[in-house]
Amino acid sequence: MTTTTAPAFQDTPLVIGGRTFRSRLLVGTGKYKDNATMVRALEASGADVVTVAVRRISLDRTKEEGILFHLDPSRFFLLANTAGCYSAEDAMRYARLAREAGFNEFIKLEVIGDQKTLLPDVAGLLEAARTLVKEGFTVMAYTNDDLVTALRLEEAGCAAVMPLASPIGSGLGLLNPYTIRTIKARLTVPVIVDAGVGTASDACVTMEQGVDGLLMNTALAEARDPVAMAHAMRLATEAGRAAYLAGRMARREVALPSSPTTGMLS
Amino acid sequence: MIAQLPRLHAVTDDRVAARGGLVERAAEMASVAGPRLAVHLRTRALTGAEQLGLARSLGAALAVHGSWLVVNDRVDVARAVGARAVALGRAGLSARDARRVAPEIPVARSVHDAAEARAAEGENADFLIAGAIFETASHPGGPVAGPALIEVAAAGGLQVIAIGGLTPANTPAALDAGAWGVAGIRALWDAADPAEAARAFLAVLPAAASIAVTVNGESRAMAEGITLSGLLEQLGLDPRAVVVEHNRHIVRRDGLAQVTLAGGDVVELVHFVGGG
Numbered sequence: 001m002t003t004t005t006a007p008a009f010q011d012t013p014l015v016i017g018g019r020t021f022r023s024r025l026l027v028g029t030g031k032y033k034d035n036a037t038m039v040r041a042l043e044a045s046g047a048d049v050v051t052v053a054v055r056r057i058s059l060d061r062t063k064e065e066g067i068l069f070h071l072d073p074s075r076f077f078l079l080a081n082t083a084g085c086y087s088a089e090d091a092m093r094y095a096r097l098a099r100e101a102g103f104n105e106f107i108k109l110e111v112i113g114d115q116k117t118l119l120p121d122v123a124g125l126l127e128a129a130r131t132l133v134k135e136g137f138t139v140m141a142y143t144n145d146d147l148v149t150a151l152r153l154e155e156a157g158c159a160a161v162m163p164l165a166s167p168i169g170s171g172l173g174l175l176n177p178y179t180i181r182t183i184k185a186r187l188t189v190p191v192i193v194d195a196g197v198g199t200a201s202d203a204c205v206t207m208e209q210g211v212d213g214l215l216m217n218t219a220l221a222e223a224r225d226p227v228a229m230a231h232a233m234r235l236a237t238e239a240g241r242a243a244y245l246a247g248r249m250a251r252r253e254v255a256l257p258s259s260p261t262t263g264m265l266s
Numbered sequence: 267m268i269a270q271l272p273r274l275h276a277v278t279d280d281r282v283a284a285r286g287g288l289v290e291r292a293a294e295m296a297s298v299a300g301p302r303l304a305v306h307l308r309t310r311a312l313t314g315a316e317q318l319g320l321a322r323s324l325g326a327a328l329a330v331h332g333s334w335l336v337v338n339d340r341v342d343v344a345r346a347v348g349a350r351a352v353a354l355g356r357a358g359l360s361a362r363d364a365r366r367v368a369p370e371i372p373v374a375r376s377v378h379d380a381a382e383a384r385a386a387e388g389e390n391a392d393f394l395i396a397g398a399i400f401e402t403a404s405h406p407g408g409p410v411a412g413p414a415l416i417e418v419a420a421a422g423g424l425q426v427i428a429i430g431g432l433t434p435a436n437t438p439a440a441l442d443a444g445a446w447g448v449a450g451i452r453a454l455w456d457a458a459d460p461a462e463a464a465r466a467f468l469a470v471l472p473a474a475a476s477i478a479v480t481v482n483g484e485s486r487a488m489a490e491g492i493t494l495s496g497l498l499e500q501l502g503l504d505p506r507a508v509v510v511e512h513n514r515h516i517v518r519r520d521g522l523a524q525v526t527l528a529g530g531d532v533v534e535l536v537h538f539v540g541g542g
Binding site: 028029030031032038051052053054055056057059066067068078080081083093096097098100101168169215216217218 | 481482483484501503507508509511514516518534535536537538539540541542
């Protein structure tokens with residue numbers, strides 16, 4: 001079985017903050033059992049955009065290689081995140097440090113409000129988004145599936161809004177297709193569902209809601225075979241997108257036969 | 267008073283510069299002396315472009331260890347390469363004119379007697395280079411002023427670097443007379459092992475104060491005068507592999523050698539790791 005790099009159906013490219021990406025699947029680089037597996041999984045996913053985190057460099061093991069030793073920045077678009085930030089001030093600090101690394105001005109903005117659920121602190125998120133947008137960042141904001149918050153983030157100038165399917169790392173899949181569909185229907189900027197995708201069907205169902213893309217990490221890193229799962233996710237993302245563009249049939253609560261009701265034998 | 271003014275100054279002359287291997291010898295001394303060393307580029311024979319090229323190479327090699335580059339006379343070269351100070355000779359520009367060109371660079375004046383010392387103070391020089399204190403191979407038979415010149419020069423309150431025949435053996439006498447530090451030409455450049463020669467001087471010069479700096483959450487003792495560039499070098503970190511935050515301000519890579527650490531500073535060194 002072969003897969004082509006371009007989907008075999010008509011689709012417009014994914015454009016975020018003026019940049020065009022071929023793949024609608026964005027992938028995280030955390031939690032893989034080793035770097036070799038991570039690299040193979042990223043390749044298999046077909047992703048253009050990969051997320052990275054900003055952390056202190058280890059001073060005791062100065063020979064430890066940073067992730068950039070394994071990721072080719074000319075092959076992947078590095079999207080730095082503000083993971084682990086519980087305040088707007090922290091998130092802004094990390095965003096500025098990330099930008100100083102010199103790759104691009106994009107930031108996946110996370111301001112977390114609760115340690116157990118990793119749900120966002122909406123007030124902090126909006127404050128950080130507004131400030132970072134003013135400082136020239138291209139802000140992609142991780143958020144909950146509340147429409148009003150999504151609208152405020154768009155008003156604040158975010159280049160993309162990223163509602164969660166379910167909590168980060170939970171693998172629970174898309175818990176509320178209605179809220180995600182509503183957000184997609186009302187926003188002008190791209191909607192990328194981030195967090196909670198667990199397996200291929202989750203990815204497919206989420207893309208069928210019409211969203212512009214998906215971001216996942218744990219689904220790959222914690223699969224028994226991350227490379228195989230990355231391949232599955234690539235197919236699922238394309239399948240979900242194709243199904244959405246195809247325009248699904250209406251649901252009905254009674255049956256309607258698929259074969260003719262005339263010409264039956266007497 | 268420049269708190270971080272190095273105690274040991276290695277002054278070049280045209281003979282030393284022409285011999286080749288200048289940058290390598292300077293790097294050897296800098297690797298043992300760090301912020302306690304200043305290397306003076308002093309030449310009459312080189313063209314402006316040649317001086318600029320040499321100053322740039324020297325400066326880069328020294329900055330890695332936190333050592334100073336001092337450019338003699340050519341204020342324009344000093345400014346172009348970001349030298350830590352400019353040293354003006356008797357026949358050179360006045361301190362005032364030098365500051366017109368490079369207001370941000372400290373100015374040293376060479377002084378040979380009391381009158382010149384007072385004149386330099388009048389011009390608001392930042393520190394003095396007083397000599398010749400002892401008999402020197404560079405100017406055999408020339409006037410020797412003795413440690414009294416150091417006392418006279420230091421009387422006005424400016425720091426004095428003693429030059430002319432200084433050795434580790436007579437350095438204590440220069441310090442007793444009020445010198446802040448000493449300068450050498452042949453004693454350092456002509457030594458079989460310049461690093462060892464530098465070490466011998468440093469052993470009799472006041473030690474750099476130690477400052478406590480927090481790096482990635484841990485308190486570390488560092489030599490006073492160390493720059494962010496020197497800190498990375500000491501930690502074995504490639505400046506291209508880290509982003510540096512100093513007291514909550516991000517410092518760009520090209521500015522690391524210009525930031526000197528002070529006690530109580532907080533430094534964060536970060537990089538990209540895997541994450542979702």
